[in-house]
Amino acid sequence: MRLIRLTLHTVQMPLVAPFTTSFMTQTYRRSYLVEATMEGAGGPATGWGECVALDQPLYSPEFLDGCATVTERWLAPILFAVDDLSAETVAHHLRHIVGNPMAKAAVEMAILDAQLRDQGRSFGSYLGAVRDEIPSGVSVGIQDSTEATVRTVGEYLEQGYARIKLKIQPGADLDRVAAVRREFGDAMLFQVDANAAYTLVDAAHLRRLDDFGLLLIEQPLGEADIRQHAHLAKQMHTPICLDESIVSAEAAADAITLGAAAVINVKPGRVGGYLEARRIHDLARAHGIAVWCGGMLETGVGRAANAALAALPGFTLPGDISGSDRFYAEDIVTEPMRMHDGLVDVPVGPGFGVEVDPDRLARFRTELRTVTP
Numbered sequence: 244m245r246l247i248r249l250t251l252h253t254v255q256m257p258l259v260a261p262f263t264t265s266f267m268t269q270t271y272r273r274s275y276l277v278e279a280t281m282e283g284a285g286g287p288a289t290g291w292g293e294c295v296a297l298d299q300p301l302y303s304p305e306f307l308d309g310c311a312t313v314t315e316r317w318l319a320p321i322l323f324a325v326d327d328l329s330a331e332t333v334a335h336h337l338r339h340i341v342g343n344p345m346a347k348a349a350v351e352m353a354i355l356d357a358q359l360r361d362q363g364r365s366f367g368s369y370l371g372a373v374r375d376e377i378p379s380g381v382s383v384g385i386q387d388s389t390e391a392t393v394r395t396v397g398e399y400l401e402q403g404y405a406r407i408k409l410k411i412q413p414g415a416d417l418d419r420v421a422a423v424r425r426e427f428g429d430a431m432l433f434q435v436d437a438n439a440a441y442t443l444v445d446a447a448h449l450r451r452l453d454d455f456g457l458l459l460i461e462q463p464l465g466e467a468d469i470r471q472h473a474h475l476a477k478q479m480h481t482p483i484c485l486d487e488s489i490v491s492a493e494a495a496a497d498a499i500t501l502g503a504a505a506v507i508n509v510k511p512g513r514v515g516g517y518l519e520a521r522r523i524h525d526l527a528r529a530h531g532i533a534v535w536c537g538g539m540l541e542t543g544v545g546r547a548a549n550a551a552l553a554a555l556p557g558f559t560l561p562g563d564i565s566g567s568d569r570f571y572a573e574d575i576v577t578e579p580m581r582m583h584d585g586l587v588d589v590p591v592g593p594g595f596g597v598e599v600d601p602d603r604l605a606r607f608r609t610e611l612r613t614v615t616p
């Protein structure tokens with residue numbers, strides 16, 4: 244197929260409640276959807292991707308407007324010049340552009356959706372999904388107090404979420420984790436995410452989390468600190484899960500070899516796309532390392548694709564794939580992701596199996612860029 248146009252639809256969606264992590268408080272989500280128009284033997288095909296970069300370079304070096312610029316100036320021209328383009332060759336064609344995984348992932352995603360729609364094939368079947376529904380976990384932001392933390396966790400459990408992930412930071416960690424565990428009991432699937440807020444100096448403090456039967460602690464140390472995570476892993480029993488540090492399959496291989504990650508959070512955007520994400524799944528599975536699918540406050544497009552990924556056999560822990568209503572009163576797809584009985588369904592329609600609603604897209608859209616050869 245040939246890529247003939249990329250349209251970037253920047254949207255800004257209000258969050259139902261502020262979401263606080265160790266690095267920021269978000270009250271809205273700004274992101275862009277990529278609409279890829281392809282020309283194939285059977286006529287034109289359209290697909291949708293989503294860029295997961297944040298507005299600011301706080302979670303990773305990328306930021307939304309930078310991704311849009313990289314896509315327009317550098318990624319699109321390379322791909323327009325390819326006669327026989329497929330989703331499987333996108334990363335190869337873009338290999339000389341250093342870094343920028345989230346920008347690349349969004350484009351690959353849109354091309355993959357177009358290709359699968361053209362073939363009438365679902366993403367789940369393409370990937371090799373082995374489940375038609377997956378457990379739904381929820382990520383709980385840092386609250387103002389221990390009482391508010393317990394109350395908020397209780398509300399999500401009441402809704403039926405299968406697993407709680409609590410964001411932590413120095414000063415908002417042990418007491419809150421202890422209170423939540425005490426209130427809801429030992430059977431609750433419970434994990435924490437520090438978003439790189441600690442250093443190895445905090446090892447003795449972090450070791451105290453071992454008392455609370457957590458599934459894992461996610462990214463306690465810095466993105467570049469793979470070796471330090473291996474040191475920390477020797478000093479505590481709670482399994483270490485890496486998120487920010489795993490920027491590619493190579494980084495995953497390093498982390499596994501060094502003993503820095505007992506578990507990996509797979510986020511397709513962070514690693515350059517769903518095909519690289521599947522490689523990390525395969526690698527981790529071969530090494531007996533559990534993986535789960537992370538979230539980046541995606542719209543219904545990204546949630547649908549993530550659900551299919553999380554249906555691969557190595558995704559043995561519940562992911563951060565909550566219902567759309569965990570973040571958004573209204574989604575831009577016609578069928579928002581819904582959590583029911585602690586599960587979300589893996590879409591079965593062609594491509595990612597969701598339809599962007601043109602009216603809602605227009606309502607949330609703040610900017611439109613059309614890129615042509």
Ligand code: SMG
Nearest residue numbers: 264382438537538539540541563
């Ligand atoms: O999409 O449910 C979601 C968000 C899950 O906590 C979540 N993501 O570090 O894992 C993480 C964070 C990254 C985004 S925070 C702004």
Ligand code: MG
Nearest residue numbers: 436461462486
């Ligand atoms: Mg994380």
